[in-house]
Amino acid sequence: MNPIEHLRLAWRSIEGHKLRSALTTLGVVIGIAAVIAFVTLGASLQVGIVGDISPDDQRNLYGWAADPDTEGGPLAGAQPVFSQSDLETVADLESVDAAYGYATIQSQAISDGDERVAQGDGVIAAGPSYVREGNLEEGRQFEMGEREAVINPATAGQFEENVSVGDELEITFLGGQGATVDVVGITDTSEGLSPFEGFESSPRIYVPTDPYYAEQAAGMGLGDVGPDGGDGDGGGDGDDEVRFLAAVVEAESTAEEDIDDARDAAVASLESDESDASEFLGDDLAVTFQTSTELLQQLQDVLDLLQNFIVGIAAISLVVGSIGIANIMLVSVTERTREIGIMKAVGAQNRDVLGLFLTESIILGVIGAILGTAVGLAAGYLGAWYVDLPLVYPLEYVALAIAVGILVGVASGLYPAWRAARTDPIDALRHE
Amino acid sequence: MATGTDAETDREAETGTAVRLENVRKTYRLAEPVHALDGVSLSVPRGSYTAIMGPSGSGKSTLMNLVGCLDTPTEGTVIVDGNDVTTLSGRERTRLRGTEVGFVFQTFNLMPRLTALENVALPQLFQGVSGDERRDRARELLARVGLADREDHLPSELSGGQRQRVALARALVNDPALVLADEPSGNLDTETEADVLDLFAEFHDAGTTLIVVTHERHVAERAERIVHLLDGRIERIEQLEGVGVEGGPGVDAEYESGTVPESKPRNGPTEGDDGE
Structure with a gap:
């Protein structure tokens, strides 16, 4: 049968x-x-x-220094140790494409002419390539050392008349100081660009670390710099160097070995005795660099x-x-x-x-x-x-x-x- | 052994005996042993028409089960179509039953969800015959039992007599060595009973070996001989006259109970094609 x-x-x-x-x-x-x-x-x-991790993000390494035993997401237990010159040294490494500090600047409001909207926590200071070319809807990346900004659509849409490239915005920081920025680009998404920001949609303004974060840190004695509002009081001596809580290192390519090379080189450079960061680093503070994917893995x-x-x-x-x-x-x-x-x-x-x-x-x-x-x-x-x-x-x-x-x-x-x-x-x- | 020619060769080899029972005993171990059959010897020639009669508990059903390869004896041998049933494995016994024994039951026992045609073809399904071949064969048999126009009917759409015809066609589909009928007309009215019995006679004339178990005298009288069972033994074998026996070694019966077989002229009221 x-x-x-x-x-x-x-x-x-x-x-x-x-x-x-x-x-x-x-x-x-x-x-x-x-x-x-x-x-x-x-x-x-x-x-x-x-x-949400765009292909470009795949070669980014997000780093911070924390107690190796600390558990948690990005920046958990992070302390501000990276100096600008540390990051420049890393950026010059052969296996590293770019390296820059990352910080969130506490703000109070943004004004477009007479119109003023409240916005806290939405100003992000980083390197120019933090806003990747592929994420730009119009305009260009900001340049280091210039008073320029790239905003996301959520920020642009906050005002009665949409902000467009070429407009000038005024940011009021937490301490009350103000700063003007020229909008040079608008991103294509209101979601966060890296795991440091989180991936939810919210109004954000991306500015160069120099001059904005440098000024902030100098003026406020390195107030709050982390997205978690971690009170880094470490820069109290505020004499010379601005220290970053977080850093972004871009590898040559998305290939795993390139990423590993960049990671190893960056960690080695930062932990070496020549770096400014090394004075804080020790048994209870180690540098970690992870890709978005690794961070998301948790x-x-x-x-x-x-x-x-x-x-x-x-x-x-x-x-x-x-x-x-x-x-x-x-x-x-x-x-x-x-x-x-x-x-x-x-x-x-x-x-x-x-x-x-x-x-x-x-x-x-x-x-x-x-x-x-x-x-x-x-x-x-x-x-x-x-x-x-x-x-x-x-x-x-x-x-x-x-x-x-x-x-x-x-x-x-x-x-x-x-x-x-x-x-x-x-x-x-x-x-x- | 599904094809007719093979079966025929086997039949010739087995000197024309479809079934032979030698000193068969069947004991059921209940609270105390019950001897359902107590030393029965019987030979059923090919092409013969045998009726088995007896009161309840006389061993009729047990005999049927043994001859039908559904059961094995406690003692003695049962030979069906030249095969010693007692030595066969369960699977071989099932095969033998499928190819060499056709069953007709009192309650028809058709598969309720299969059409007349599918019911007739069912035994060949288990022999691995192809679908087309099965349909052709089943149609041929349905035509022979006069139900060519009912092949797509379910059993529930057929009358009792028609169901029993389907059952008879199914019993014959593998061209078996013998057809076993258990009270085939028990659930039929007088008229349809006569029709079905006429059909039996017709197939008997065409060479089919028939064994009919019944407790009704007029049904038994259409056979060539009647085997009377009582208390697990053959009480007597009654030869009926005026029945056309083609060839074969005639009736060859051994029995233990010592009763003299009584011959009696056949007085069947239905003439039909029996006497020819």
């Missing part, structure tokens, strides 16, 4: 009990749908976050853990679904005892009967898996669309779902089918 005949006969008996088969399948549908929905959502979430690990947990719970309903199939197959075997007797009387071998019942439960499992996948994908996409994440097609999970469907069918059908195969035809034919 070939498999096609098995399928045909098995399908007949499923057709004969439409409602029962549908209800049985429902358990598997819900189980698989739940798993697929959460996996889809999770995949979309990850792409939503990881996808977040991703948490997401993965959460997803596995939810998928695990969803998988329980799959188990319940399997038990449902097994139960209904057992009922079916009892109910069709006579049919089994007939088949055996006319020459069906045990394995024919086994095959028939197994095929039936596999069909139920696979139908459940296919429907469940469809429902799960729909639910996942709906969820992703609702929270505004990119849609991802986890195709390998669809294949996996079908495989799970077959597995569920086999697992739940094996015992009932074995019971059917073992049925004594004499008793079965007498069965009413």
